[in-house]
Amino acid sequence: MAEPVLEVHDLHVTFxxxxxxxxxxxxxxxxxxxxETLAIVGESGSGKSVSSAAVMGLLPSNxxxxxxxxxxxxxxxxxxxxxxxxxxxxxxxxxxQDALSALNPYYSVGxxxxxxxxxxxxxxxxxxxxxxxxxxxxxxxxxxxxRADGYPHExxxxxxxxxxxxxxxxxxxxxxxxxxxxxxxxxxxxAQIMQLLEDVQAEFGTAMVxxxxxxxxxxxxxxxxxxxxxxxxxxxxxxxxLFYRAAHPYSLGLLGAMPRxxxxxxxxxxxxxxxxxxxxxxxxxxxFQPRCAYTDRVGERCxxxxxxxxxxxxxxxxxxxxxxxxxxxxx
Amino acid sequence: MSDELLNLKxxxxxxxxxxxxxxxxxxxxxxxxxxxxxxxxETVGLVGESGSGKSTLARVATRLLDPTQGRVEIGGTxxxxxxxxxxxxxxxxxxxVFQDPQASLNPRQSVGTILSTPYxxxxxxxxxxxxxxxxxxxxxxxxHLERYPHExxxxxxxxxxIARALxxxxxxxxxxxxxxxxxxxxxxxxxxxxxxxxxxxxxxxxLVAHDLxxxxxxxxxxxxxxLGTIVEEGPAAQVYEAxxxxxTKALLSAVPVPEPGVSRDRIVLTGDVPTPINxxxxxxxxxxxxxxxxxxxxxxxxxxxxxxxxxxxxxxxxPEPPTSERKQ
Numbered sequence: 001m002a003e004p005v006l007e008v009h010d011l012h013v014t015f016x017x018x019x020x021x022x023x024x025x026x027x028x029x030x031x032x033x034x035x036e037t038l039a040i041v042g043e044s045g046s047g048k049s050v051s052s053a054a055v056m057g058l059l060p061s062n063x064x065x066x067x068x069x070x071x072x073x074x075x076x077x078x079x080x081x082x083x084x085x086x087x088x089x090x091x092x093x094x095x096x097q098d099a100l101s102a103l104n105p106y107y108s109v110g111x112x113x114x115x116x117x118x119x120x121x122x123x124x125x126x127x128x129x130x131x132x133x134x135x136x137x138x139x140x141x142x143x144x145x146x147r148a149d150g151y152p153h154e155x156x157x158x159x160x161x162x163x164x165x166x167x168x169x170x171x172x173x174x175x176x177x178x179x180x181x182x183x184x185x186x187x188x189x190x191a192q193i194m195q196l197l198e199d200v201q202a203e204f205g206t207a208m209v210x211x212x213x214x215x216x217x218x219x220x221x222x223x224x225x226x227x228x229x230x231x232x233x234x235x236x237x238x239x240x241x242l243f244y245r246a247a248h249p250y251s252l253g254l255l256g257a258m259p260r261x262x263x264x265x266x267x268x269x270x271x272x273x274x275x276x277x278x279x280x281x282x283x284x285x286x287x288f289q290p291r292c293a294y295t296d297r298v299g300e301r302c303x304x305x306x307x308x309x310x311x312x313x314x315x316x317x318x319x320x321x322x323x324x325x326x327x328x329x330x331x
Numbered sequence: 332m333s334d335e336l337l338n339l340k341x342x343x344x345x346x347x348x349x350x351x352x353x354x355x356x357x358x359x360x361x362x363x364x365x366x367x368x369x370x371x372x373e374t375v376g377l378v379g380e381s382g383s384g385k386s387t388l389a390r391v392a393t394r395l396l397d398p399t400q401g402r403v404e405i406g407g408t409x410x411x412x413x414x415x416x417x418x419x420x421x422x423x424x425x426x427x428v429f430q431d432p433q434a435s436l437n438p439r440q441s442v443g444t445i446l447s448t449p450y451x452x453x454x455x456x457x458x459x460x461x462x463x464x465x466x467x468x469x470x471x472x473x474x475h476l477e478r479y480p481h482e483x484x485x486x487x488x489x490x491x492x493i494a495r496a497l498x499x500x501x502x503x504x505x506x507x508x509x510x511x512x513x514x515x516x517x518x519x520x521x522x523x524x525x526x527x528x529x530x531x532x533x534x535x536x537x538l539v540a541h542d543l544x545x546x547x548x549x550x551x552x553x554x555x556x557x558l559g560t561i562v563e564e565g566p567a568a569q570v571y572e573a574x575x576x577x578x579t580k581a582l583l584s585a586v587p588v589p590e591p592g593v594s595r596d597r598i599v600l601t602g603d604v605p606t607p608i609n610x611x612x613x614x615x616x617x618x619x620x621x622x623x624x625x626x627x628x629x630x631x632x633x634x635x636x637x638x639x640x641x642x643x644x645x646x647x648x649x650p651e652p653p654t655s656e657r658k659q
Contacts, residue, residue: 043514043515043516044514156603157381157603158603159603186380186381186541186604187380187541187543187582187585187586188380188581188582188585188599188600189380189603190585190587191585191587191597191599191600192599192600192601194587195599213514213515214587215515215589216544216586216587216588216589217587218589219587219588219589219590219591220587220588220591222591239591240591240592243589243590243591244591253516254515254516255589256519257515257516257518257519258515258519258544258589259519259522259542259544259545259547259548260544260547260588260589261543261544261547261571261583261586261588262586262588262590264568265547265548265549265567266548268523268526269519269522269523269548270519271516271519271520271523272516272519273520275484275485275486275487275514275516275517276514276516
């Protein structure tokens with residue numbers, strides 16, 4: 001792997017709430033290199049969105065963030081807000097799930113893209129507007145010069161997401177964090193947007209962190225995958241490691257639970273019993289243990305000792321946090 | 332009595348738009364002429380993108396909405412014009428499960444109260460044993476009767492929604508996006524539950540969903556909707572493996588598949604679904620279709636048998652050839 005542009009080490013995020021401390025992210029590591037895509041996969045409450053918000057320094061004040069977030073080797077955690085503002089939207093940009101709430105209904109889309117540019121570049125309004133039109137054109141908005149004067153409500157969901165992507169890319173960021181960028185979109189539009197993200201990534205060499213619950217999308221665009229469960233990494237590896245050599249019972253369960261459009265249906269889907277735990281409810285042992293079908297093979301250890309990510313022998317950088325020590329499908 | 336649980340005949344549902352008084356009145360053609368039959372024991376999957384009219388059709392079928400035109404027959408009876416008290420016995424035969432269990436369960440009512448609502452609507456006082464039986468059918472237990480919706484996970488709440496729909500022992504459940512708000516691992520549990528209930532109780536379903544993989548898992552028959560009309564209909568295996576309508580083909584090709592490194596022939600459609608206020612003349616899909624020709628703008632194509640199969644039908648002037656004739 002090339003030299004990573006973004007590195008995250010031992011990231012912890014704890015929220016202090018009325019009900020006490022809630023550990024949303026409990027020690028994760030990841031890195032992403034230019035032109036590469038890392039997918040963070042997990043269900044609700046797994047901490048995947050909180051991790052990305054922590055990288056961007058976007059968490060509310062009741063969040064305690066520790067660990068390292070390095071952008072080109074420079075520590076971002078603890079940077080004062082005015083320093084962070086120079087980085088956000090410039091070096092690291094973000095695309096959210098809901099494009100409608102990411103846009104301001106009172107301003108034309110062209111103005112909003114231009115504003116994002118002017119925040120980081122000392123240029124005239126006219127120049128910035130030209131740049132905005134150029135970006136809108138690049139992300140596939142037809143007749144961009146005219147449409148730039150339109151307002152968000154005049155655009156369809158897919159077109160709005162294109163505007164948001166134009167806004168994120170207007171400063172040529174080195175890292176793009178896309179948090180469920182296509183979840184709110186229809187599948188034909190999703191295909192357009194994923195294609196667009198892949199194209200701009202290839203053109204600009206952007207490093208992308210894709211946060212998604214959709215394993216199909218992940219399989220198509222990711223190079224590496226991090227599977228999160230209850231705030232921790234369950235498994236990490238290349239996209240092929242995950243889909244063809246899943247080493248964690250949770251990953252395997254997710255793959256089996258997913259109905260597929262391309263093959264005849266199974267009689268029954270494999271299920272994972274129960275539902276994902278609320279953050280902080282499991283403090284010792286493996287967080288997946290109560291739902292795990294393989295815990296009987298290991299015994300006490302799953303309840304008492306928390307599994308750490310350990311390399312899978314002979315599989316390169318493929319790691320899983322499971323006491324089983326074997327691939328679940330081999331058991 | 333025939334085994335037709337639901338029969339929709341040329342159903343239309345237009346929503347009037349209130350505009351300025353000097354403007355010409357406009358309407359949204361949410362459902363624009365749909366024929367659909369659901370027989371006993373079968374699961375019909377209704378798929379389409381947002382704005383295709385699938386949810387509106389589900390609401391017309393359950394008589395939650397009045398059709399603008401057309402006929403709704405439930406269990407062989409024409410119920411199009413029935414209202415109020417006369418509709419009540421009909422409602423026992425067809426019930427609905429909604430997408431968001433958070434929104435469709437009253438947060439201030441206990442599960443017991445929620446489950447007894449359908450009985451009270453029919454003027455019956457349910458026994459505790461009846462309510463417990465309902466809970467057990469969906470994999471919950473007696474201890475849950477006194478609890479409130481917020482004490483449950485999303486998957487459990489959807490089970491409660493299903494239990495409520497089962498109270499009147501309906502023959503047909505209309506499920507509108509029953510699993511789209513759930514996590515993958517929980518979604519699979521609910522899909523398996525629906526399959527189990529079908530086998531145990533001999534239920535039929537109309538399953539409305541945008542997720543084509545979910546529909547493939549449970550449906551016997553598929554109807555693909557686009558801009559308020561059914562553009563293709565047929566046995567699930569045939570529609571998924573040999574789609575005849577270009578829209579179905581594009582839709583299926585757009586679904587990402589969990590096989591890294593396997594490249595697929597994807598048909599990327601350009602543009603968005605046109606507005607149902609002013610749908611295109613002729614074929615509604617022609618503005619995005621890669622096969623469109625002049626004839627497509629003339630008259631709306633009707634559903635016609637594909638490959639000589641009367642079961643599998645598509646509304647297209649240039650349907651895809653049968654699989655055997657396609658190039659490899």
